[in-house]
Amino acid sequence: AQKITQTQPGMFVQEKEAVTLDCTYDTSDPSYGLFWYKQPSSGEMIFLIYQGSYDQQNATEGRYSLNFQKARKSANLVISASQLGDSAMYFCAMREGKRDDKIIFGKGTRLHILP
Amino acid sequence: NAGVTQTPKFRILKIGQSMTLQCTQDMNHNYMYWYRQDPGMGLKLIYYSVGAGITDKGEVPNGYNVSRSTTEDFPLRLELAAPSQTSVYFCASSYSESNSPLHFGNGTRLTVT
Numbered sequence: 001a002q003k004i005t006q007t008q009p010g011m012f013v014q015e016k017e018a019v020t021l022d023c024t025y026d027t028s029d030p031s032y033g034l035f036w037y038k039q040p041s042s043g044e045m046i047f048l049i050y051q052g053s054y055d056q057q058n059a060t061e062g063r064y065s066l067n068f069q070k071a072r073k074s075a076n077l078v079i080s081a082s083q084l085g086d087s088a089m090y091f092c093a094m095r096e097g098k099r100d101d102k103i104i105f106g107k108g109t110r111l112h113i114l115p
Numbered sequence: 116n117a118g119v120t121q122t123p124k125f126r127i128l129k130i131g132q133s134m135t136l137q138c139t140q141d142m143n144h145n146y147m148y149w150y151r152q153d154p155g156m157g158l159k160l161i162y163y164s165v166g167a168g169i170t171d172k173g174e175v176p177n178g179y180n181v182s183r184s185t186t187e188d189f190p191l192r193l194e195l196a197a198p199s200q201t202s203v204y205f206c207a208s209s210y211s212e213s214n215s216p217l218h219f220g221n222g223t224r225l226t227v228t
Contacts, residue, residue: 006157033213045205045219052214091157095213101146101165102173103209103217107157 003027004094004106012112013082020067021077021109023092032096034075035103036064039089048090051075079111087113117141121206121220128196128227136191136223138206146209147189148217149173149181151202158205164189165211196227 003026013019025034036048051059051066059066067076079086092106122137140147145166150158150173160173164183178200180192189208193200203224207217 031213035216037217043203043222045207045217047216047218050214050216093158093217101211102160102163102171103148104160104174105150105158 004092004104006092006106006109008109009107010110010112012114014114015084016081018078018080019082019086019111021079021090021092021111022074023076023106024072024074025092025094026073027094027096029096032094034066034068035093035095036066036075036077037091037093037105038086039091039108041088045091049077082113084113084115087111119206119208119218119220121204121223123223124221125224126226128193128225130196130198130227132196133192133194134196134225136193136204136206136225138189138191138220139187140189140206140208140218141187142208142218143186144208144218145186145211146215147183148207148209149179149189149191150205150207151175151200152205152222153202161191161204193225198227201225201227 005024032053034051038046049061049064063080065078089108091108095103119140148163149161159175162181164170203222206220209215
């Protein structure tokens with residue numbers, strides 16, 4: 001069964017520091033994709049970054065990068081040089097391969113950036 | 116380009132009433148999804164569809180029904196509303212490729228009293 005675990009309910013980080021948000025997953029499908037989304041207090045869902053199970057390199061998008069450790073089944077989001085605007089809920093999600101088109105989300109981590 | 120449009124934005128229902136949450140997308144996405152988000156929690160998948168005429172149950176389908184008669188529209192029906200269905204409902208869509216991210220609507224905040 002598909003499962004996504006985010007073990008950090010909340011985090012406080014000083015502005016300009018880097019922050020790592022944890023995500024572990026469980027799947028028996030060798031083909032899967034991992035997504036991270038940001039949800040500000042306004043409520044919209046914003047796509048940040050994607051990592052495919054067969055991708056050779058860790059994904060990067062601007063200040064966002066993924067620390068993808070396939071053997072450990074983890075896909076941690078790293079935000080470099082955090083900004084006040086990074087304060088939000090962050091969700092990890094997984095889509096298994098063509099066998100199952102469900103996209104399942106973790107419970108999220110609320111990130112607070114301190115000035 | 117409107118993206119994913121959900122209506123209504125807010126709704127208050129009495130216990131036992133029924134309603135339909137509307138969702139339409141103009142991106143020609145094959146895949147569409149309905150999620151609910153309870154306060155301070157993650158998103159739970161209710162139903163999803165990989166194309167017109169095809170729907171599948173997600174994690175929490177009880178108390179809901181869906182239909183997908185066109186590529187653009189994916190309405191969610193609540194029958195006999197219960198307080199446990201108080202939540203924010205998000206509709207989302209994507210292309211069929213595995214690396215295609217979800218595009219979300221702005222959500223419908225539903226209260227059942």
